[in-house]
Amino acid sequence: MRIDIVSIFPEYLAPLDLSLPGKARAKGLVDIAVHDLRDWTHDRHRTTDDTPYGGGAGMVMKPEPWGEAFDALLPADGSATVVFTTPSGTPFTQAVAAELATHEHLVFACGRYEGIDQRVIEEAGTRGGVREVSLGDYVLNGGEVAALAITEAVVRLIPGFMGNPESLAEESHEDGLLEYPVYTKPPSWRGRAVPDVLLSGNHAAIADWRREQAERRTAERRPDLLLTSSLVHGVEVRGAEPSDAGELLTLQRACWLQEHWDNPGVDIPALGESLADVQAWLGRDTVLVARAGGRMVGAVRGSRHDDTWEIGRLMVAPDLQGQGLGRRLLTAIEATAPAGVTTYALFTGAGSARNQRLYKKAGYRLAGPDPEVPGAVRLTRRRRTSGRAAPEPASPDPLAALGLDRPELRRAARGDIGEVQTLQWASFDPPLREPYDVLERDVLGDTSFVLRSAGRLVAMIGCQLLADGAEWRFRLLMVPDLRGRGIGKFLLDHAEAAAPPSVTTYSVLVGATRQDNVAFYEDAGYASQGKLPDRPGVLILTKPRPR
Known part of the structure; x- marks a missing residue:
């Protein structure tokens, strides 16, 4: 594999000479070259940016230096893929890393300031493949950090890079779960012992323990990854x-x-x-x-x-x-x-x-x-026996009985907040006029799931961890025209399953006059604990977590 990285700060990429990536270069598994974008400028100040058309703050990277850089680095046969590191790109995941590792030639374009002129991206698309990739929902000063992270994640997947290829399968995100806890010698350290199962020599029991720990850790830290829902990325x-x-x-x-x-x-x-x-x-x-x-x-x-x-x-x-x-x-x-x-x-x-x-x-x-x-x-x-009857083969998908058109269940994102606010206004009587910024903080700060049908947001459930991690409180919203179809119970079950291991009690707040809502939660096993002292119009219902 060949990797070219173009930046106005090439010194930033010096860590590529260190650790395993550096050894991979030495062994000839990958050819990595770092280029200074200013080498393709022709003015005295080596200018790479200018003011944006239409006005606005910041500067935009000029197309001319990038065009000449591509002329020099991109082969004529279109075999290279240009990776633009940008906060507006698609999220970088282990699956994206695995896909990029199959390419023969990657060219990283590290943006700065307000970004790269859009025409540069369009030009690259006529010369080969283009991927716009983001490390996450935050902004950095430039694309160099992202290029370093993506390069390491990709290069380590090249055959021959890892000394023990099996270790690649034992990592977080490789199969959709976070990695299980790991231990090494000594067996006891400062009063903390290694779990007995890891010392037993029983490989089947160890595999079961690791899988259970991975699922538990994923439920606690990244419930959006947990494979307990009936939908994964819109797949039914x-x-x-x-x-x-x-x-x-x-x-x-x-x-x-x-x-x-x-x-x-x-x-x-x-x-x-x-x-x-x-x-x-x-x-x-x-x-x-x-x-x-x-x-x-x-x-x-x-x-x-x-x-x-x-x-x-x-x-x-x-x-x-x-x-x-x-x-x-x-x-x-x-x-x-x-x-x-x-x-x-x-x-x-x-x-x-x-x-x-x-x-x-x-x-x-x-x-x-x-x-x-x-x-x-x-x-x-x-087979691990749990005392529960196996599901009926004819209905493996819990959403199938809801009759929704192209349903999608996933973690709430910033782009959902406007529809969640509308849904909240329609779900409460009288309407709950929570400010947008407060709602955004609550939805994104808690564990929140949204359900869409044919692109329309039809329900949301938010989960808040309280009482030092012992209480898991829900806020369930649903469009009025779809009530009574089992959607609320489905979301409640899904949210209960996503509770961290420390949780002992589920809870929900309901208007004291909303007997239909109270009846719904009572049917789900919740019991009223009376009205809140500081909010006499609100009931709190709780349910102990089954163990």
Whole structure:
């Protein structure tokens, strides 16, 4: 891989010579060059910026130096991708890092001041690929910090960079969860002991503990990442229908081409199946499909053999891989296993390292070569019993019963605040006139989820941590025309599941005269604790968290 970084402060990029990125350069895995944008200026002051058209504060980076820089750095065949680091770009994630790591040539354009003239971005789009990327919802003085962070995240994914490739699978965000806590010697330090399970030598128990800890940490710190909702980035998972067979066949062939490349010389059964074959197992097995915007983007199947739940045909569209959808489908098909099943099992290619990392992170262990599929390995995991009945296979998606058009559930963002304010005015009688800045602070400062249907914001639930972390208080808003359809209960269940481990009590405030709202929460297991002393018109209802 080749990486060119263009900046007016090239000295800022000196850390690229340090640590593992520096070693990667020394080993020839990556060629990184830093360029001074001022080298492409021609005036005495080496000017790279000017005042903005239309007026306004700040300066804008001129197009001429960038144009000449691109003339010198971008190959004529269009094979390079220009990455503009900008706060107005799409968020940088591990999935974006994995995608950029597949490119042969990246050129980072580090902006300064108020940004780079838009025509520069348009020009770059005619010369190759363009990505506008943001590190997060904050503003830095320039793009150099972002370029450093993105470069390190990308370079470490290049084959041969990490001494132990398995360590890449054991990191935060690799499968949609934060990483579990880690420990090293000594076994006891200042009265704090390493958890016994990590010293037990029981690898299955260790895998289960790590998965549980990762889920708990994610719920506490990043509930927006937790795979407990029925929607991940607008993807709906539901039971397959006979009419899905054609799309299943197309998706299967696209996904198993990678298996074919990873396992040369091995016969791949999925690639040889006909439409009739797919229709046969579609009618025989439990099959789940994932859809986004009407497009099938994933699928998985399960079937029972004695006390084992055989999982197969786990597939995710190539452009969506690495975003946690595979893990979500795996969890969903596990949940459909009938009572009496004690073991989950699956197989994958012996050369399919990425697949094996996913399954091991989910608690599966290698059980040796698969006796029925040459060139494949078998992985198994014991089913954890929780005393709860398994969900019905016919309704794996809790949102399916709500009847919403293209539903999307996600964490609230700054762009939602205006609609949340309108929703709040429509939800309270008399209307609650909370100032915009106060509402923005509350919604973004708390853990808040919004639900959209066909692009319209139809409900929101905010979760506030109180009483030194022991109380989880909700504020539920919903459009009047969709009440009575189960949306409120769905959001309440979702918010309860997102509570940090320290929470012992759920609570909600309700107007004392709103008997319909009081009845809703009582039906959900909440009990009135009376009126607030300082707000006599408001009741507080609570519910102990089940343990």
